[in-house]
Amino acid sequence: MELGLSLGDATKPFGFLKENNTQKQQNAAISKKSGLDFCIALGLSSSTVGDGDREKTQRSQEDDDEDDDDDDDQSSEGDGSDDTQGETHLQLNLRPLAPVHRRVSPRLLSLPWSSDNGSSENGSSGNMGLPAAKGFDVNRLPAAAEEVSSANSVGSPFQRDFGMYRRPGNGNLGGSKRDFEATGNDVVEAERASSRASDDDENGLNTRKKLRLTKEQSAFLEESFKEHNTPNPKQKLALAKQLNLRPRQVEVWFQNRRARTKLKQTEVDCEYLKRCCETLTEENRRLHKELQELRALKTSNPFYMQSPATTLTMCPSCERVATTTTTTTAPPPVSAASGKMAPIPKAIPFPLTRPRFFPFPQTPTHPNQPAAS
DNA sequence: GTGGGGCACCTATTTACTTCA
DNA sequence: TTTGAAGTAAATAGGTGCCCC
The missing domain is CATH 1.10.10.60 (Homeodomain-like)
Known part of the structure; x- marks a missing residue:
């Protein structure tokens, strides 16, 4: 089991992980569209979503901003419909908490x-x-x-x-925020600024001034x-x-x-x-x-x-306990819709599975069913 | 196709200024 | 009231990518 943390190019998945073409295309598209994305992968297989290149041009960024809300769904779900050969993985595709703008x-x-x-x-x-x-x-x-x-x-x-x-000489601003707020008299402040500016000009100083807006x-x-x-x-x-x-x-x-x-x-x-x-x-x-x-x-x-384990189930109609046989070595359930692994439960339901040798009847006899001949 | 110039932007850094103890 | 450290933000310098010629 490995933990991968990626900040970067969607086209470069983790070294220990495989990425199929569909995922690669999706991730590239997402990262190109939305800018910065992150991926944390835990497990045996995953894909990564990344920033891709530095935003190519700021000109396109405005468009990106408009799409931010839409992007959230795509990237966070990462539907990966054709998962790679049933590999088990846990993946978080993370988006920044808030759009930049x-x-x-x-x-x-x-x-x-x-x-x-x-x-x-x-x-x-x-x-x-x-x-x-x-x-x-x-x-x-x-x-x-x-x-x-x-x-x-x-x-x-x-x-x-x-x-x-405005400073008369160069059109820059003068004066300080503190002075301005303290006096509340911008005329006085302007005179100060003007005076300072003229002092500089008189001294022949064209020094760079920090001019607060x-x-x-x-x-x-x-x-x-x-x-x-x-x-x-x-x-x-x-x-x-x-x-x-x-x-x-x-x-x-x-x-x-x-x-x-x-x-x-x-x-x-x-x-x-x-x-x-x-x-x-x-x-x-x-x-x-x-x-x-x-x-x-x-x-x-x-x-x-x-040996296959037996799971206890409750009949909804008669509320009698029945048992079904499953194999404990089966792969984790995969969602049919997304092809991704189902969420890992908080706790494995040990009480509902038992070894075969447990003294319960193997084939339950339901009162509504005819007995097997 | 290639190189140079211009432009806009980003990033790191400097520096003037403000705030606060 | 003064002073110095820390923080903030305006400004600069260097680098990069894109576009046009």
């Missing part, structure tokens, strides 16, 4: 591309792919943005807030990220325009955001795999124990494994 249904915000469903690539909308009337709507701000904006009570507050931290900018980018985790250049440009950021900043933000998401998802996946591994280890230990018990039983009574 979830689509957010009705938008609270009017995002640059929320209405054109990412079709701005074709340039049909003219304004950088944005319908003119569907750009950022200051009346539908996130809560945080509205708080700040209402304090200012100036027309078009959102735009003003984004611009407030404001809450509002981050919130808006987050919303955009939920909609499209990889915006196209036009969308990035539109976002940068609306947030008074440089396109490069928007691009970097999305890159870092994707990296953070991936990191978090990896942590979740590792935790999940860890738990699965513990479960399988425990199951393995239990099966070993049962095997030892069976061997001990066989040693103490050599007739036990050689």
